[in-house]
Amino acid sequence: MKIKYTLRTAFISLKINKSRSILTILGIVIGITAIMLIMSLGVGAQELILSDIQSLGANTIIVMPGREPKGPTDPSAIESLYSDSLKQRELDALKNKSNVPKLKEIMPIVFSVETVSFSGETFRPTILGASDLLAKIFDIYPSQGAYFTDEQIKSKAKVALIGIKTKEELFGDSDAVGQKIKIKDQALEVIGVFPKKGQVLFFNADESVVMPYTTAQQYVFGIKHFNRIIIQVESESEIPRTVQDIEITLRNLHNIDNPDNDDFFVATQGEIADTLKTVTSVLTLFLVAVAAISLIVGGVGIMNVMLVSVTERTREIGLRKALGATEKNILFQFLIEAITITGSGGVVGILLGSILSFVAALGLSYFMGINWAFAFPLNGAILGLAVSVFVGLIFGIHPAYKASKKSPIEALIYE
């Protein structure tokens, strides 16, 4: 039998059964696209979360108030937000070189969301009280104006830097630097504007108002404690020793003998990254499960269309046999048809999956103002293609094989 003509026969049959062919191809396309999209987003999310944590730097230690939460459902995670165990006294103790000798930099942070207004316009950004160390740690420097100075921290100066979104919401196109914004009836002078930066760790820099922590404590939040104390050491190797020093210092200060009674806890960048890795790997596992379900659904769809279409062509198989087709001829024809369907579905699916993953990464970066990296989901493409092609071939060929084994007359009168 002529291969060229067999190919043509297969293509003609595909054309004759156009809607069936398109349905099957569509099933394969959807299966592959879905799994690629899911896997691409999963990998992207993981990278985003981890890169954010890693941007903190390996030599960073974070001291938080309250008890260390033992898991995501531990209520102490919420208590920590209200705990006032970290105050100026604790800050001074930690700053003391005899207590924590390896400490290089230290910065307390207070934060919350408040309404900010300027001549009738209002906005609710994250208010962040910090020091100029914030710029170094998160790599955010004002594009207009300048950071506040240590002097201004000491004097609780009523000054603030604002994120680009905050600036646009309150000032539109006009200049912000030098103007006075109002927070809780306090007028603060804008001394700088941050360029577009997006999400950094726990806050969105674009929707922020940054001011000296002393100012935020005194005039905005009316509190004496800190929400975080961030400490940097010279190098990563000094982290374990410094964590110990911090714990001893604070326990002494709070007269705590039993570590179980700690009213603070210390986390390092490495620990946070480890925790998040567990979280993201659970997330990935979940996504793979979802993808597997979508593949099963797609596979069942392909299976059905193939099974029905080949079964309903039993009479055609009988006719072809009566006219002299051998079992091999029949199998070859259906093999080519199945390969064509699954192959074209696979190619379209991979193209569509890549494009959609790319668009999704682009869209997430653009609309959420985050740096979402596009990752080509090679695993998804291979897995999706393998399963679809496997299912398509098995269920395209097996019924044809069964039909080709029948006597021609049995197949011809098949209802």
Next chain:
Amino acid sequence: MALIEVKDLKKIYGNDGTETPALNGVSFGIEAGDFVSIIGPSGSGKSTLLHILGFLDKHTKGDYKFDAKGFNDYSKTEIAHVRNKKMGFVFQAFNLLPRTKVLDNVKLPLLYSDIKESKWNDLAMEAIRAVGLEHRINHESSQLSGGEKQRVAIARALVNDPQVIFADEPTGNLDSKSGQAIIDILKKLNQEKGHTILLITHEIEIAEQTKRIIRLLDGKIESDKKL
């Protein structure tokens, strides 16, 4: 030796205790060039007989030789080749490929032959001319009348120039005028080209236009007469 030799042929359906014999010991021979009709009421076993003669089905007992060889003398592939080269089939239900052009329908048996593709068009056109449908070659089968469909089926049966044409109630789905046209074509093929033709029918007027009538009843030959 005759082209078709049948000795005490039996076909029994069902093997779960309730055996239903469709053919119950049939013997006859058909010479090359003959034009034979097999008639009988429905259930007399005439279709079963034709299927066995065309190697579309296997008999249960007895002996059948086509061109001096039986079913078991061939491999599966050889059987397919015999069906392809030496036999042509015309069915009551036409059995054309749907949404396929007349020309491609007629070419179908060539696909499974060892004839070069460059000759396919000429062979198919020759067969289509023999049934007088050359003005319809680019029509799809659904655009044809019943009589035209059956003529396409005959052209398809002819295209490999077979020794025997098996026609299973070819006029069964047609009005008498189209039916007569089909019989005229078969008669012409027998007279002018020398094709051996085996025709199944239940209409005596059609059977009487052939050269020999085998009458079946309850799986046995009731009468066998030359006209």
